[in-house]
Each structure stands twice: as structure tokens, then as C-alpha cells.
Amino acid sequence: MVTTVVKNWEGEESGEATLDLKVAKEENAAHIVHRALVRQHANARQGTASTKTRAEVRGGGRKPWRQKGTGRARAGSIRSPLWKGGGVIFGPKPRDYSKKMNRKERRLALRTALNSRLDDLIVVEEFADQFTRPKTKQLVTALKRWGVSEDEKALLLLPQKDENVYLSGRNVANLKLGLANYLNIHDLLVADKIITTSSALAMIQEVYSD
Structure with a gap:
């Protein structure tokens, strides 16, 4: 269990709050957090990059010149990968980059990262x-x-979306707003400072305690 100071609107200490989360063992912590981070980044990839092979490029049905007697290298199609405008060899095709991770492992990684x-x-x-x-x-x-400070990246976690707070913070360059019940590994690790309200901290304790 960890005890932390609670500040009021003026920045003065007004009480204490506790957080007690089950985290990964020290020897496994870095590994499981890294796996969860790689998974999040991989699942965010669209995987829509695509190139055309020589069979898919338009044209090239006719042999450009006869096989022998011209003095040039033999060629069967103007859409050969060796030609300008030809197909691409081993180019990217649409694919699924997503990785799987057990729900218990994901939640353990989140708790460990927050801790x-x-x-x-x-x-x-x-x-x-x-x-x-x-x-x-x-x-x-x-x-x-x-x-x-102004140059620090901050993550502000709220118990629920408040329209006025959201509109006030969306244009702040180094500030990202999030909800306490929708944590993600990337935001927790990238932020220099994590700000949360008392009720948001209680929600984190309730949602991620198992």
C-alpha cells in the first residue's frame, strides 16, 4: 500500500490518499510492461500498406520485342520488376499486426506501470x-x-469526462486527458507527471484491483 499527499485547488496539502495494487514481481516487471507496450503499438498499426506485383500492374501483356535477333536482352513483359513502372518484388501487402495478450497479463502490466x-x-x-x-x-x-512545469508532459486522469475541463485542456500542448477506467501503458510511461483526482484514484483502485 502506498500513501500519497492530496492537494487542493490552490496547490496546498489537504489530506492523504492510498493506493494498493497487486504488481508483477521485480524480475518480471520490465518484461511484462514491455510486452504490453509493444502490443499496444502493434495493435495501433493499420497494416494497409500495399504494392502491386508484376501480375497486378496494368499492361505488359504483349512481349515488347522478339526473343532473338535484336541485340537487346530478352524481355517478356514491360511490367517486369526490372523495368520502370514494373511490379515490386517482395513489397508490403495488407496484413494484421495485432498481438495477443491475456487480459490478466494486460491488467497486471497496467498496475505495474502505474506503480x-x-x-x-x-x-x-x-x-x-x-x-x-x-x-x-x-x-x-x-x-x-x-x-x-510548462515543458513537462502531463497526463490528467479524471473519473468521468467533464465537458468544461475537456475543452479547457484539449489545446494545452503537453497535456493529455484520460479517464481513470481506460488506462493505457503508453500514456502512463510517456508522461512526466500524472495528475489524478481523489475519486479517479479510487476508481483506479476499484477497476484494476483484481
């Missing part, structure tokens, strides 16, 4: 009621009070 970032975790009180309308400057100022 490894506890030193960069900032827990704050609920602040959605501070935004009666979208206000980017107000959110940026709050991030500074919580200890996030």
Missing part, C-alpha cells in the same frame, strides 16, 4: 466545479500550482 510512476503521481481534490465554462488559462495555472 512504477508513483513518484510522479500528483493527487488533487475534485476541481470540475471550478470550471463554469471552458478556460484554458485557468487550467494551465492550476497545473503550475500542482507542480507541473
Whole structure:
């Protein structure tokens, strides 16, 4: 179990929050997190790259010149891979890059990745009621009070999508907004700082505790 400080809207300490997640053993932690990261990146690939073989390129049905007597190399088609405009040898074809990983392993990798970032975790009180309308400057100022500098990449985890908070944060260059019940390995590892509210932290505990 890990105990962390909770900050209020002004950036002052206002209490404590706990997080108790089952993580992978130290000797296996890096391996399982790496597998989950590779899986996420592979599953994001579209796999639509495609080239045409000599059989698929338009034209080339007629032999360009007779076999013998011209002094030139013999040729059977103008769509040979050796010719300009010809087919491609061993070029890419549409394929599925997705990788499989057991659900229990994926969740274990998420918990392990989050646990490894506890030193960069900032827990704050609920602040959605501070935004009666979208206000980017107000959110940026709050991030500074919580200890996030402008050049740091930040991940803000919320218990649910709040329209005003979302509209306030979507144009901030180094800020990414996410939901506590939809964590992903890449965002957890890339962020320099992870900000979460008390209720979002409780949701993480509830959703990912098994």
C-alpha cells in the first residue's frame, strides 16, 4: 500500500490518499510492461500498406520485342520488376499486426506501470466545479500550482469526462486527458507527471484491483 499527499485547488496539502495494487514481481516487471507496450503499438498499426506485383500492374501483356535477333536482352513483359513502372518484388501487402495478450497479463502490466510512476503521481481534490465554462488559462495555472512545469508532459486522469475541463485542456500542448477506467501503458510511461483526482484514484483502485 502506498500513501500519497492530496492537494487542493490552490496547490496546498489537504489530506492523504492510498493506493494498493497487486504488481508483477521485480524480475518480471520490465518484461511484462514491455510486452504490453509493444502490443499496444502493434495493435495501433493499420497494416494497409500495399504494392502491386508484376501480375497486378496494368499492361505488359504483349512481349515488347522478339526473343532473338535484336541485340537487346530478352524481355517478356514491360511490367517486369526490372523495368520502370514494373511490379515490386517482395513489397508490403495488407496484413494484421495485432498481438495477443491475456487480459490478466494486460491488467497486471497496467498496475505495474502505474506503480512504477508513483513518484510522479500528483493527487488533487475534485476541481470540475471550478470550471463554469471552458478556460484554458485557468487550467494551465492550476497545473503550475500542482507542480507541473510548462515543458513537462502531463497526463490528467479524471473519473468521468467533464465537458468544461475537456475543452479547457484539449489545446494545452503537453497535456493529455484520460479517464481513470481506460488506462493505457503508453500514456502512463510517456508522461512526466500524472495528475489524478481523489475519486479517479479510487476508481483506479476499484477497476484494476483484481
